[in-house]
Amino acid sequence: MTTSPPLIISVSGIRGIVGASFTDDTVRRFAHAFATELPMNARILLARDTRPSGENFAAVAIKALAEAGCHVFDLGVCATPAAKLMVLELQAHAALILTASHNPADWNGMKLVRADGIFLDAAAGRRVESAYHRSKRRTGDGRVESVARDDVESRLLRRILDVVDVDAIRAAHLRVAVDPCNGTGALFLPRLFEALAVSAHFIHDTPDGQFAHEPEPIAENLVDLSRAVTEAGCQVGFATDPDADRVALVGETGQPLGEDLTLALAVQVVTERRKGPVVTTLSTSQVVTDAATANGCPVILTPVGEVHVVDAMVAEGAVIGGEGNGGVILTDVDPGRDAAVGIALILESLARNGRPLTELAAALPQYSIEKRKVSCSEQDLQRALDGLVQRYPEALRHPVQDGVKLYMEGTFQCPWIHLRPSNTEPVVRIIAECEQRQDAVELCAVAEGLLRGE
Structure with missing residues (x-):
């Protein structure tokens, strides 16, 4: 008999299977717990992605x-980046966003946001989790008001147009294919493309949460988009996840590009005109570091998790940051990953360079990155972490703590392997990068064997 995955609670939020580990009671208790961390009459935003279960969960959260005693601003169906921006725009104390991001359709979850528009850090998350387990609550006289979608989208659009070369993009007369996977990207992206005079061919754009395919924007889920790019004669294809904070690319030939290339190309275009630190995570490809250092910009690595990246960006005054999963961050726009920002920067790169996307990608250093995920116990993970270090005594271990990342040749360069527990799924992630694919495959096989006790 199979068992449902448990409720996952991490710096990436709360996620579970609808009706099993994630229920009305889960939402109600977490909403009350979160409220106890806020002042009475706190201004808090409520948003959700397009998953059908979200409407009922939103009603439960708003009531709680x-x-x-909170003043709730209901944004309705709204992309996560836009909701985070509205925390700043409305000077709110917090936000609760109902989404399971890239997880499959039978999941839902919550992302909790603090007053600076950034997700809760680990310490604040632990306080809320403790209050949840104790069913802590308070009572007060709260109220609810709705915020118009046009207002939200107009604010986000203005910020994006302020940070890209609008004239160059408009003059390029670009044609793109777009797959928002029946998520929130279907709501805002048409407006962005119209403002940039980009001709957009959409697929799977009914924002009803009935995902046309698995929602994570990785190569195996981009078959329809690849076909749309070639059939419609587009220069690029964009795939976003359901809450529109990640974007993956398909080249003009219909070939999906690696997730990390979204951030690498975005870093390249930003650091060509603006110098400063770049922040990304331990699991991100070396190509992102190469793109930054080629333009004279230092790179700072953090544990995986958007909050770690954004906190470091703010502390270091970074010009751009993000994660290797297609998450691009410009804090001048909003304090987190934003698919629309990534899209706008890729459009600028195409417009300014006047070259096909596949040529721009081919001009970057070439690596092969292998990613796997394995279910195992905490004991198995610890044994594998220890075993990996013992197996490669000459490797250089990165000092940032998030599982173990080893650089196999003793310098902070490729080849490397990273073994860590996932923040979003009940699995352990194995990521290896080498110049040759077979070498990356072999590194991952060693780590997977250690996890399985082989």
Whole structure:
């Protein structure tokens, strides 16, 4: 008999299977717990992605927050980046966003946001989790008001247009294919493309949460988009996840590009005109570091998790940051990953260079990155972490703590392997990068064997 995955609670939020580990009671108790961390009459935003279960969960959350004495601003169906921006725009104390991001359709979850528009850090998350387990709550006289989608989208659009070369993009007369996977990207992206005079061919753009394919924007889920790019004669294809904070690319030939190339190309275009630190995670490809250092910009690596990246960006005054999963961050726009920002920067790169996307990608250093995920116990993971270090005594271990990342040749360069527990799924992630694919495959096989006790 199979068992449902447990509720996952991490710096990436709360996620579970609808009706099993994620229920009305989960939402109600977390909403009350979150409210106890806020002042009475706190201004809190509520948003959700397009998953059908979100409407009911939103009603549960709104009721709980109002009962706890909060002033709730209901954004309705809204992309995560836009909701985070509205925390700043409305000078709110917090936001609760109902989404399971890239997880399959039978999942839902919550992302909790603090007053600076950034996700809760680990310490704040632990306090809320403790309050949840104790069913902590308070009562007060709250109220609810709705925020118009046009207002939200107009604010986000203005910020994006302020940071890209609008004239160059408009003059390029670009044609793109877009797959928002029936998520929130279907709501805002048409407006972005119209403002940039980009001709857009959409597929799977009914924002009803009935995902046309598995929603994570990785190569195996981009078959329809690849076909749309070639059939419509587009220069690029964009695939976003359901809450529109990640974007993957398909080249003009219909070939999906690696997830990390979204950030690498975005870093390249930003650091060509603006110098400063670049922040990304331990699991991100070396090609992102190469793109930054080629333009004289230092790179800072953090544990995996958007909050770690954004906190470091703010502390270091970074010009751009992000994660290797297609998450691009420009804090001048909003304090987190934003698919629309990534799209705008890729459009600028195409417009300014006047070259096909596949040529731009081919001009970057070439690596092969292998990614796997394995279910195992905490004991198996610890044994594998220890075993990996013992197996490669000459390797250089990165000092940032998030599982173990080893650089096999003793310098902070490729080849490397990273073994860590996932923040979003009940699995352990194995990521290896080498110049040759077979070498990366072999490194991953060693780590997987250690996890399985082989």
